[in-house]
Amino acid sequence: MAKKTAKTKGSEKADSRIGQVRCLNCFERYRVPPKAEKFTCPSCGWEWRVSWVNPKLAKIRGPMWDRIRF
Amino acid sequence: MALNRKIAYINLSTGEIETKPIPLEVRKKFIGGRGLDMYLLYNHTEPGIDALGPDNVAIVSAGLLSATLSSASARTHMAAKSPLTGAVGSTNMGGFFAPEMTWAGFHHLVVKGKAEEPVYIWVNDGNIEIRDGSHLWGLSTRDTQNALKQELGEEVQVLCIGPAGENLVRYANVMNGMKNAGGRSGLGAVLGSKNVKAIAARGTMDVEIRYPDEALEYDYEVMQHISGTKFAQIMGKYGTMFIQSVTNSTGLVRTQNFQHNQLLDAEPIECEHIEEYSFGTVGCFGCVIHCRHRYIVDGIYDEGPEYTAQGAFGWEVGCNNFETVLMGNHLVNHYGVDILEIGSMMAWAMELYEKGIITDKDTGGLKLEWGNDEAVLELIRQISFREGIGDILAEGPLRAAAKIGKDSLKYNIHVKGMSNLHSDERPSPALALGIATGTRGSDHLRSRPAIDLYHLPVFLLEKVYNNPVEYKGKYTSDYRDYEGKPWQVLWQEMMYMAIDLVGVCKYHCVFLSPNLMNFDHISKFLHYNTGLEMSPRDVWEVAERCYNIERLFNIREGFGRKDDTLVDRYFDEPTTRGLDIVRGRTIDREKFKGMIDEYYELHGWDENGVPTPETLERLGLDEEPSHML
Numbered sequence: 001m002a003k004k005t006a007k008t009k010g011s012e013k014a015d016s017r018i019g020q021v022r023c024l025n026c027f028e029r030y031r032v033p034p035k036a037e038k039f040t041c042p043s044c045g046w047e048w049r050v051s052w053v054n055p056k057l058a059k060i061r062g063p064m065w066d067r068i069r070f
Numbered sequence: 071m072a073l074n075r076k077i078a079y080i081n082l083s084t085g086e087i088e089t090k091p092i093p094l095e096v097r098k099k100f101i102g103g104r105g106l107d108m109y110l111l112y113n114h115t116e117p118g119i120d121a122l123g124p125d126n127v128a129i130v131s132a133g134l135l136s137a138t139l140s141s142a143s144a145r146t147h148m149a150a151k152s153p154l155t156g157a158v159g160s161t162n163m164g165g166f167f168a169p170e171m172t173w174a175g176f177h178h179l180v181v182k183g184k185a186e187e188p189v190y191i192w193v194n195d196g197n198i199e200i201r202d203g204s205h206l207w208g209l210s211t212r213d214t215q216n217a218l219k220q221e222l223g224e225e226v227q228v229l230c231i232g233p234a235g236e237n238l239v240r241y242a243n244v245m246n247g248m249k250n251a252g253g254r255s256g257l258g259a260v261l262g263s264k265n266v267k268a269i270a271a272r273g274t275m276d277v278e279i280r281y282p283d284e285a286l287e288y289d290y291e292v293m294q295h296i297s298g299t300k301f302a303q304i305m306g307k308y309g310t311m312f313i314q315s316v317t318n319s320t321g322l323v324r325t326q327n328f329q330h331n332q333l334l335d336a337e338p339i340e341c342e343h344i345e346e347y348s349f350g351t352v353g354c355f356g357c358v359i360h361c362r363h364r365y366i367v368d369g370i371y372d373e374g375p376e377y378t379a380q381g382a383f384g385w386e387v388g389c390n391n392f393e394t395v396l397m398g399n400h401l402v403n404h405y406g407v408d409i410l411e412i413g414s415m416m417a418w419a420m421e422l423y424e425k426g427i428i429t430d431k432d433t434g435g436l437k438l439e440w441g442n443d444e445a446v447l448e449l450i451r452q453i454s455f456r457e458g459i460g461d462i463l464a465e466g467p468l469r470a471a472a473k474i475g476k477d478s479l480k481y482n483i484h485v486k487g488m489s490n491l492h493s494d495e496r497p498s499p500a501l502a503l504g505i506a507t508g509t510r511g512s513d514h515l516r517s518r519p520a521i522d523l524y525h526l527p528v529f530l531l532e533k534v535y536n537n538p539v540e541y542k543g544k545y546t547s548d549y550r551d552y553e554g555k556p557w558q559v560l561w562q563e564m565m566y567m568a569i570d571l572v573g574v575c576k577y578h579c580v581f582l583s584p585n586l587m588n589f590d591h592i593s594k595f596l597h598y599n600t601g602l603e604m605s606p607r608d609v610w611e612v613a614e615r616c617y618n619i620e621r622l623f624n625i626r627e628g629f630g631r632k633d634d635t636l637v638d639r640y641f642d643e644p645t646t647r648g649l650d651i652v653r654g655r656t657i658d659r660e661k662f663k664g665m666i667d668e669y670y671e672l673h674g675w676d677e678n679g680v681p682t683p684e685t686l687e688r689l690g691l692d693e694e695p696s697h698m699l
Contacts, residue, residue: 022524024319024320027525048319051342053304053308057303059312059315061340062337062340065334065335065336
């Protein structure tokens with residue numbers, strides 16, 4: 001039968017990305033502080049609202065609407 | 071075993087039913103599912119037939135891996151000449167119908183002619199009957215399925231049409247279960263035109279697996295990998311609605327019928343709101359992702375919604391009310407109409423209303439104003455029952471524009487007469503090329519290189535897109551570029567065709583994640599489950615053959631280079647909103663023309679998009695129609 005979940009180097013690398021989000025503006029990856037609801041990209045300064053798929057997996061929810069009106 | 075499932079020809083005009091085995095040589099050439107359907111469509115129709123006449127055929131199929139030890143092999147495919155476009159009609163749905171039909175002994179049903187009175191087709195353990203369906207006519211899709219389950223047993227799976235199909239709405243869908251819809255191309259209307267209300271299936275004929283231990287082990291390995299990805303985890307929690315966070319934030323959604331590319335204040339329709347209405351998720355047969363929610367709104371139970379529902383009843387029509395999204399999703403499932411087409415048609419009507427091209431006199435007083443939730447829900451009903459202005463909108467983009475007149479057509483966002491997904495491709499030439507060249511019309515599920523939006527590094531693009539056939543040109547990570555994109559579109563055409571041949575869900579292959587199944591996996595699944603020895607390159611070649619058959623069908627029906635294009639608004643109207651990197655974008659006409667040229671060349675087609683004799687010979691299509699089946 002199949003091998004059970006023995007961790008490989010690849011999967012460890014993947015784990016290290018858990019909790020990271022990718023800024024939609026500059027495409028840089030950053031880790032979001034646990035339970036954070038807002039996040040400012042350190043690279044480009046764009047501000048995002050954040051939600052959590054599970055306690056370890058963050059997701060960009062959308063922009064800060066009040067900051068991007070034009 | 072999977073290879074012994076049969077094909078049945080059902081003639082509604084004469085009542086004759088003929089079943090045949092599918093020869094191995096045909097399997098090797100077309101495998102099954104969508105590919106074999108396209109072969110059958112090309113061989114069993116004459117040029118220029120009326121898509122809603124008895125000469126059209128309605129083909130229903132399961133993929134070759136359906137009901138095997140290949141997870142997520144739940145997809146049912148349908149093919150016919152499309153009453154919406156006149157081109158290839160092709161649609162694909164999840165649920166449980168295809169495995170049940172496979173257990174009943176069949177992989178392909180070819181329905182011909184027209185019944186005098188409403189009927190349903192009963193497929194049961196090797197037998198097929200045409201039965202009286204007059205008691206089902208007029209019922210919603212859900213009531214039809216419930217009635218047939220009461221009549222035939224709870225285990226029965228039903229594929230059916232709703233009132234929209236009966237009323238020959240040219241984008242009526244076919245439903246299996248609460249929300250599994252074959253929406254595109256209007257094939258519900260084809261069944262309606264034949265007086266077929268439903269096809270019911272029940273089977274107990276096991277599918278023998280060629281190498282069961284290895285098949286189980288391999289499936290476990292692949293599904294462990296898939297379910298461990300971020301993509302699957304997010305899909306399992308929010309379904310495809312999670313995409314909206316990215317596309318709307320960036321400025322990639324077609325808002326108010328192409329007037330904008332982002333819905334402002336979209337927070338109320340973000341996917342997280344489903345948690346207030348949902349009581350769990352549910353999946354199709356054998357799926358590890360479970361991408362749709364079960365929800366209740368206003369006391370009504372339904373499943374979904376998907377990204378398309380957010381688009382159709384959200385940003386397209388300028389609404390930001392999550393309950394409108396949920397109710398709109400329910401109504402289209404209930405009436406049996408394509409969510410994607412109806413959302414686009416309503417948004418188009420609203421822009422015409424805004425511009426004064428149609429008025430209260432045309433709409434019967436219905437105020438088609440942006441954000442008018444009640445008007446949106448009422449218009450869904452009017453279209454499904456062909457009432458009032460709904461009767462015109464039910465005709466689809468080209469026919470409706472001809473009836474409305476003035477310059478209404480210039481505001482419609484379509485390709486080959488089929489509306490686009492509620493997305494805005496102006497910032498992304500790859501996505502624009504994909505919809506322009508789609509065989510069934512504007513289409514995100516037949517060629518979209520969605521991962522192009524992820525800004526993936528070139529080495530990763532090479533790893534994904536140079537397998538199993540190498541591209542000699544350059545890739546670029548920037549989704550706003552034109553370089554390398556024709557190949558990415560072509561590669562995705564082959565990928566999606568390959569996954570449709572075996573009947574596995576697209577969310578398990580390279581579509582929204584670069585990390586999922588590709589040609590290597592399909593080759594191995596075929597080997598372990600059926601014993602067919604096909605290399606990844608062989609699978610690619612079958613996919614290419616089948617894609618070329620679709621192209622041949624369209625050429626036979628008069629389509630060509632003139633139809634592989636976008637409406638002028640893509641070239642002339644810059645995007646108005648979104649991130650800085652997408653604002654002010656249009657598609658460059660000259661560069662677009664260059665992409666089309668390269669795309670044709672890569673395919674082995676001439677400058678008019680016609681497969682060259684050399685290409686047809688290479689693919690073994692030089693003697694089509696060959697009538698092998």
